[in-house]
Amino acid sequence: MLKYALRRILGMIPMLILVSIVVFFLAKAMPGDSLSGEIDPLNTNPEYIAEMREKLGYNDPVYVQYTRWITDFVQGDFGKSTRYKLPVSELVAEKLPNTIFLALTSLLITYVLAFAMGMYSGRRPYTLGDNLIFGFNYAGIAIPSFVAGVFAIYFFAFKLNWFPFAGSVDIEVDKGTIEYWMSRIHHVMLPAFVLGMFSTASYTQFLRNDLIENSRKDFVRTAMAKGTPTGKIYNVHILRNSIIPLVTFLGFDIAALVGGAIITEKIFTYPGIGLLFLDSVTSRDYPTVMAITMMLSAMVLIGNLIADILYGIVDPRIRLG
């Protein structure tokens, strides 16, 4: 297992190098740079722009720029955001906790709901309850998150006043107190639910279908013939087999943990990585865009590795040496 993990980690290095090349050249291929676009004759002048372009090295040949960036990157220097004028690492560190908090809450909601609904539907397929869940799921998949977000704000924040409509915390409470954490949880619930809706739907459907399929297999019939209680058959024998496809999702979930949710964060003005990424792309903040993209790529690779290792744990048949 360890050898396998090491081999996979080594295999990631050329992948990451390739990704870095693609990321860099795609970023450079975006029209304009951080100094074009919003020209304000009041507080800048063409000389300043020319000077800054020179200072930032935008006039150097592309391969020189790439080598410079990747050398710094490997040494842990992700560059300085041209927009926020802060080191990118600080910027990301500032937003990352918010994003992780949102993603974990949404994952928790997803897993709890998906397991509850999936187990129910899988055990009682084609009943009224199953059909209701089915309907709910397809609505969840079909409604895009920006529509769901806007409607959720309208109903739950403005009409019912259950949740705040924006932000991640009430600024007037003191940091570190219980109140502070309650306020954060209160703020995160609505975006987390909207964010989790889509994956809840697909997880539930996958779990349900897999449960139904597995319940018709020979080992289930054997277990039944032996007189094992139905509850035990479902919770132990079938569920363990049905979790396997979900583990594949988990790999992506890990990447999503740090990737943030661009649209949800924007609608709820939740200051996380997704919002930062969106702003950086529109303002051509290359160092930030490239650092976040690299971080996401690395997380996808790591997430997949973890998923592969987890396969072995849930299913001894695919255990690798």
Add this chain to the structure above:
Amino acid sequence: MKRKSMLWLFAMILVLSAFLAACGGSGSDGASESDSGDSKKDGEQATGESGEAKKGGTLTYALDAVPEGLYNWAFYGIATDAEIIELFDESLIDYDENLEPVPNIASWETEDNQHFTFKFKEGVKWHNGEELTVNDWVFALETLADPEYDGTRYTNVQTIQGAPEFREGKADSISGLKVVDDYTIEITFDEPRVNNLVNLWSYPMPEKAFEGIPVAEMSASDVVRSKPVGLGPFKVENIVPGESVELVKNEDYWNGDVNLDKIIVRIIDNTATVGALQNGDVDMIAIQPVSGPEVEKLDNVEIVTAPGLSYYYVGFKLGKYDADKREIVEETPKYQDVNLRKAMAHAINREEWIDAFFFGYGKPVNKPVPSAHWIAADDSDVEVYDYDPEKAKELLDKAGYVDKDGDGFREDPKGEKFEVKFSHYATGNPTFESRAKALTQYWEEVGLKSKLEMVEVNLYYDMIEKDDSSIETFFGGWSTGSDPDPSGLWKTDEIWNYPRYNNPESDALLEKALSIEEVGDDKEKRKQIYADWQKLVTEDVPMIFIAELDEIYAKSDKVGGFELDVSGHNSPAEWYLNE
């Protein structure tokens, strides 16, 4: 059958709502109309509304864009940050409703527009308890002139005598700054100019707070990011990056009493603007024209508008510019005929267009200066291009643009196919394409075949700046500040003279308006020269002036004491809440 059509209806509603939600997504315009200058507030004016100003209360002020978090005048980059800074810091010099400088913390004297003596009020305190002295101003000016300074404001310092030498490292201090005592300073400029004062950087920086921070690291420092220190009626208490700022009353405010206890600044998405105002979650916000009609319907909210300082235009590319030689090197022939340009101007129904796309929050502008500005010429003194398709057709006929092959569109005087190519920037905002399309349709109505091209916004300005040959006529916007001088956008040697308007007479007028010998202190004379210049530009039509937009604030009717004019809102010290 019936059921199916219901399903279709339902599906269409879903699609439509998705589309509408997307519309709300990106409201800010890509163009440069974002920043209406370092607009300031009138500290001296008493509350204009009737009734006693009530004390206490917390006001929630919202912004619909995310600030970058650079809370200092010297370092901020976007208007959103400036909106927050305005709440807790102020300038030494103010501007009145005619955009004329008036003393605030500092008053000044000058005889020749080159040597100025500034006197500070005594006892004005920074939020950290230190007293404001002229040294804080010297510190700010030297920071801006430092080669390590990473902001854009060196232009506001470079006219001080000795600033270029200081920046190049040839001098240890700026020779034009002479501190007389803690409250008096003499500033000498490199030459007399009428706009030396308005161009000068008028924001001191708290020297003690920045102590020990190298200039290169200032913009990343806590004094700029999380614990800004200002002079204004409110102090920054707490900042949650990217989402809210808590400001509390400054008990030691130098200029009278502050009514409110607290201002909470919240960042919201503009899809939530209407709901938040209706629910009272937000008391005040500067809104986009598109939200106007919906906000107007709310009972508990009123809309306050003031003329803005930005204008939109359609430019013609008349030449090519060489950035190294700093001159216009060749003429682009296609739109050289002034009658063609005039006809295209007459073809556009600006009122209709503004009502359709800005919901009436704006009006047609007839000159290269927003009409609220004191140098703006009267409309009777410039050439006005009202909507007049008949006249447009007449002008085109006269210029030789007639339909020779009977396809319904005009050919150029040589008889070749003629097509107006119009470019507009594209962002996520879906209204941009329709508003651009509307303009091309006006031209088609007078028989000019037109083609629209939407270009991604960053690329767009790059192409305009480099005179890319695919840009022929283009949409743009400029904002102007309190300094009236339009040279930076109009002189032949300026890169931001995007139409490449090349008329020596215009250059001469612009220079004359700034010349001390010609104008001196005579404001009327200066205004007259600018009026002559505006007349000249409107006669030459290097661009069709389209619209000037209003600044729009929505405020809850609980909020009192709020005033808005062309120089921005009044001091937040005067705002109060009726409960």
